[in-house]
Amino acid sequence: MTLKALLLAASATAALMFAQPASAAQLTIGFSQIGSESGWRAAETSVSKQEAAKRQVNLKIADAQQKQENQIKAIRSFIAQGVDAIFLAPVVASGWDAVLKEAKIPVVLLDRDIDPSGKDLYLTAVTSDSVHEGEVAGEWLAKTVGEKACNVVELQGTVGASVATNRKKGFDTVVAKHPNLKVVRSQTGDFTRAKGKEVMESFIKAENGGKSICAVYAHNDDMMVGAIQAMKEAGLKPGKDILTISIDAVPDIFKAMAAGEANATVELTPNMAGPALDAIVAYKDKGTTPPKWIQTESKLYTAADDPQKVYDSKKGLGY
Numbered sequence: 482m483t484l485k486a487l488l489l490a491a492s493a494t495a496a497l498m499f500a501q502p503a504s505a506a507q508l509t510i511g512f513s514q515i516g517s518e519s520g521w522r523a524a525e526t527s528v529s530k531q532e533a534a535k536r537q538v539n540l541k542i543a544d545a546q547q548k549q550e551n552q553i554k555a556i557r558s559f560i561a562q563g564v565d566a567i568f569l570a571p572v573v574a575s576g577w578d579a580v581l582k583e584a585k586i587p588v589v590l591l592d593r594d595i596d597p598s599g600k601d602l603y604l605t606a607v608t609s610d611s612v613h614e615g616e617v618a619g620e621w622l623a624k625t626v627g628e629k630a631c632n633v634v635e636l637q638g639t640v641g642a643s644v645a646t647n648r649k650k651g652f653d654t655v656v657a658k659h660p661n662l663k664v665v666r667s668q669t670g671d672f673t674r675a676k677g678k679e680v681m682e683s684f685i686k687a688e689n690g691g692k693s694i695c696a697v698y699a700h701n702d703d704m705m706v707g708a709i710q711a712m713k714e715a716g717l718k719p720g721k722d723i724l725t726i727s728i729d730a731v732p733d734i735f736k737a738m739a740a741g742e743a744n745a746t747v748e749l750t751p752n753m754a755g756p757a758l759d760a761i762v763a764y765k766d767k768g769t770t771p772p773k774w775i776q777t778e779s780k781l782y783t784a785a786d787d788p789q790k791v792y793d794s795k796k797g798l799g800y
């Protein structure tokens with residue numbers, strides 16, 4: 482070997498020895514996403530891509546088409562590929578312990594929780610307080626109707642999803658304090674527009690053409706947009722004959738609000754990935770352990786908040 486070759490080899494070895502610890506630019510993260518059941522979910526996916534690109538993280542997204550079995554397969558495939566971390570938006574709360582035990586790399590939950598038995602199996606969860614979201618919705622309704630007797634119909638999210646269980650729980654807590662409020666019907670609409678519409682049609686039929694319904698509470702805006710359509714087709718005036726309160730704050734609900742067809746929504750940010758990526762990068766680079774729960778805000782919007790302006794400002798932000 483010539484002297485020049487020897488010097489080159491030595492400097493290459495030195496470069497390797499002093500290589501920086503893992504940085505964002507080197508990270509590959511597998512994201513097991515639920516699917517695209519709602520406008521909010523589609524926005525979360527696109528915001529996640531933007532946030533990863535900002536930090537030069539290689540984000541691999543697997544769409545589970547709303548099926549837990551597909552999420553479990555995706556997690557196993559990410560583990561086999563040797564990714565640095567896994568993001569998981571769990572479609573339902575139970576049934577994760579076995580696969581998360583296999584992971585042995587940091588797992589971050591996005592937007593939904595898992596059962597308490599899995600608490601030690603993930604690094605942190607970036608979610609809203611979904612019980613509080615239900616309480617905010619219930620309190621808005623209680624304040625809006627005052628002492629008047631009010632029969633409420635409820636469109637629940639996916640059965641077994643933490644956010645569906647919690648949004649129901651929070652709302653029910655407020656209803657229990659107001660004897661004039663009564664949930665007369667409650668059924669899942671699986672967080673989709675089509676099912677929200679279908680279930681609302683059946684509620685309207687069962688409730689005297691909708692005449693005995695005072696308000697609809699939907700666990701997300703997409704189901705409410707479907708329910709608004711059902712009310713209109715039944716000759717009812719949503720937002721006037723029947724009050725609406727839902728969750729997410731997607732642009733379409735502001736469009737409905739601006740048209741006087743929806744009354745209120747509780748905001749859920751689609752940017753769960755930004756805080757999750759910051760937590761993982763700090764954990765990998767500096768060994769900083771994040772808090773177990775990174776909580777996002779839950780802000781109430783009503784027709785008094787200039788819905789057209791909110792619609793314009795939200796459009797394009799991943800929606």
Ligand code: AHR
Pocket residue numbers: 518519520521522592593644672700701702703728729749
């Ligand atoms: O987990 C968050 C919920 O999932 C959103 O409120 C809903 O739109 C989505 O499908």
